Amino acid sequence: MIQIKDLHKSYHMGTNSLHVLKGINFNVKEGEMVSIMGSSGSGKSTLLNILGILDEADSGSYILDGVPIKNLNEKVAANYRNKFLGFIFQSFNLINYKTALDNVAMPLYYQGVKRQERIEKAEHYLEKVGLAEWSHHLPNELSGGQKQRVAIARALASDPKVLLADEPTGALDSKTSQEVMELIQGINDEGKTILMVTHEHDIAQMTKRIVHIKDGLIIDDNPVEQVRASLYV
Amino acid sequence: MFSRDRWDEILEALNANKFRTLLTAFGVFWGITILVLLLALTNGLKHGVMADFGNFATNSMFMWTQGTSKPYKGLPKGRNFNYKLDDVEAIKSEIPNIKYVSPRNQLGGFRGNNNVIRGTKTGAFEIYGDYPEFIKQQPLDILQGRFISYSDINDKRKICVVGTGVIKGLYDKNEDALGTYIKINGVNFMVVGTFKMSNSQGDKEQDANTIYIPFTTFGQAFNRGDNVGWMAVTAVDDVPITSIKQKIFDLMKFRHKIDPTDDRAIGHFDLSEQFARVNGLFTILSIVGYFVGSLVLMSGIIGISNIMLIVVKERTKEIGIRRALGATPWVVKSQILQESLILTILSGMVGISFSALVIWILNYLLDMNGPVDNFANPSVSMGVVFTALIILVVSGLLAGLIPANSATKMKPVDALRIE
Secondary structure: OEEEEEEEEEEEEOOEEEEEEEEEEEEEOOOOEEEEEOOOOOOHHHHHHHHOOOOOOOEEEEEEOOEEOOOOOHHHHHHHHHHHEEEEOOOOOOOOOOOHHHHHHHHHHHHOOOHHHHHHHHHHHHHHOOOHHHOOOOHHHOOHHHHHHHHHHHHHHOOOOEEEEEOOOOOOOHHHHHHHHHHHHHHHHOOOEEEEEOOOHHHHOOOOEEEEEEOOEEEEEEEOOOOOHHHOO | OOOHHHHHHHHHHHHOOHHHHHHHHHHHHHHHHHHHHHHHHHHHHHHHHHHOOOOOOOOEEEEEEOOOOOOEOOEOOOOOOOEEHHHHHHHHHHOOOEEEEEEEEEEOOOOOOOOEEEOOEEEOOEEEEEOOOHHHHOOEEEEEEOOOOHHHHHHOOOEEEEEHHHHHHHOOOOOOOOOOEEEEOOEEEEEEEEEEEOOOOOOHHHHHOEEEEEHHHHHHHOOOOOEEOEEEEEEOOOOOHHHHHHHHHHHHHHHOOOOOOOOOOEEEEEHHHHHHHHHHHHHHHHHHHHHHHHHHHHHHHHHHHHHHHHHHHHOHHHHHHHHHOOOOHHHHHHHHHHHHHHHHHHHHHHHHHHHHHHHHHHHHHHHHHOOEOOEOOOOOOHHHHHHHHHHHHHHHHHHHHHHHHHHHHOOHHHHHHOO
16 A cells, blocks of 8 residues: 655755655555654654655655655645545644534545535544534534544545544543544554554554654564554543 | 635635624725725716806807907908808808807897896896707707797798796796797897706806897897807817817908918817816826725725735644645635635625715715705716726735735645644
C-alpha cells in the first residue's frame, strides 16, 4: 500500500538548515496497523505529513497504492488526499461552526457527492462511531472523546485507502483513549490500513507493528502482539 | 458554481460573526448610496435648469437686426434695416439642413400698456405675429380650438390664439372664449384657440399672457407690411445650428447690402450653443458624481477587502483542515471570492434601495411644497443602476482577490500547525 525509499527532508530557517529525515525506507501492506514512535524532533510528524501529502519530500520516492506521489500540483494533491487518505488529528480539527453531521459530510462535499447521499453516508458513519443522536450538535457541545470519534467518522467518510492518525489520543484521558483505540482497532479489523504517530507505549502496543524513529532514521521496526483495547474498557 | 451547498457554506461563514459582517457591509452600503444620490441630485439640478429653456426646440437660434456698424457700397454706417418675408423664403431655399424658419413680430411686452380690450375689461398682453410652424419650435398645449393655420396666413384672417392668462384677465369664470372677439390695439380678432405652455417652469405668467395672431394679419393690422421683427431658425436634428448660422448671416448681409465683415449688424442668440454649454456642464457634474461616489464606494470596498483578509487569517487553520480533507485551492479561493461578492452585492442592493427611498421622499416633498428654483425631479435611470451593479460586482471580485490568494498561499501543513 505504501512504499517509501530513501526519503529525505530538511527545513531551512534563514541560513540554518535542519535535516529532519535522513533516508527513510519503509513499506506498509494493506490492512496493516502501524504505529510510528519517537521522541519529539525525531521526524515522525514530518514523515506522517509527507505520507499525508500535506508536505513534500526533498528526495526519495513515495508510492501510495501504486501511484507515485511526486511533484503534484495542489489540485491533484487535494484530490489524492480526498480519495486516498483520512486524517485524524491530536486536536480533532473539527470545524466549530458546523454540526457533527456537516463535519463528517465535508470530505464527501469536496468529492462532489450529492447532498442527500452525503447526509445518508455521514449519518451511517456517525452511527458507526456511536454518535447518531449527536449528529446535530456543534463540536463545542461534545466531549473530547466524542469529538475524536466525529473526527474518525469524518476520516472514514470518503472511504480512504489509508487512515493517518497524528497522536489520536494525545488530548484524551486514558479511559477515553482506550475507547477511541477500540474504535480504531475495529476499523482496522475491517481491513483498513492505519498509520499512527504516538509516543505512548501502551497505545503503540495496541497496533500490530511499531516503527521507532530517531534523528531522522528508522532504528527499529518490529511486529508486536496486539493488545486489544477492549480488555481495558 | 452557486449550488445550495455553496450558499449554505457562505451564509454560515457570514453568519459566524454577524456584527462584523454588518459593519463591513455598511461601508459598501454607504458608498453606493452616496454614488446614487449624487447622480440623482445632479439629475435634479439638470432637470431644474433645463426647464428654464422651456421646451423650445434646442437646435435653434433667434436673430434680429441691430443697424450696420460699417459703411458699405456707398451706404453709411449706422443704417437700420429690416428683415423681409422674402428673407425667410431665401433662407429656406438657399441654406441646406434648415427645418423651420419662423418670422415673428411682437406687440406689447413686459409691463407694456393696456393694449387689449373686451367689453369693459382691458389688459396688457404680449401679441405675437406667427407662422403655423412656430408651434413646432415652441410646443404649446392647445386646450381648446386650434393654432394658427396656413389659410389664416394666406387670407390674413383676424383670428387669435390666447393663453390662459388672457382668459383669466378678459373673461368671467366658466365663460367660453371660443368664437368671441377681443380688440387688440383697436382691431377686432376672433378667438379660435386657447393654450397653456407645456411644461413651463420659468415665466409661467408671461407665457400665459400671450396672444398669437397670424403673421400676415399682424403686418397688415399694425402697419408692419412685410417687415420681420426677428426670426426663429431651427436646423434639422443632426446638424447643429451653430455650424450653419454663419451661412445664414452671410446670406442676410448679402441681401441687405451689409459689409460681410460687419459682425454687429445682425444680432442673434444661439439656443443650441447655450444648451450645449449647460449640457456639457451637467455631463461634467455627472462625471464628478461618478468620481466622488466611486471613491466613497472604494473605501467601502477596501473595508470589505480588509475584513476578508482578517477572516482568512482567522480561518487559516480551518482552511488547512478543509484542504487536508480534499478542498482544492480553487474551491477555497472561489469560496472567499463568493463571500466577498455576495457581501458587496447584498449591501449594494440595500444601498440602491435605500437611495431610491430617499429619492422618492425628495420627490414627494418637492411635489408637496411646489417647485423649487433650478431643481426638479431628482432621479436616476436604470442605466445608472446597472452601472452601479456592475461596479459592485467588479469591486466585490477585486475585494476578494487578495484575501483569496492569501488563503491558499500557505502550505496545508503550515496552516494546520497554526493554533
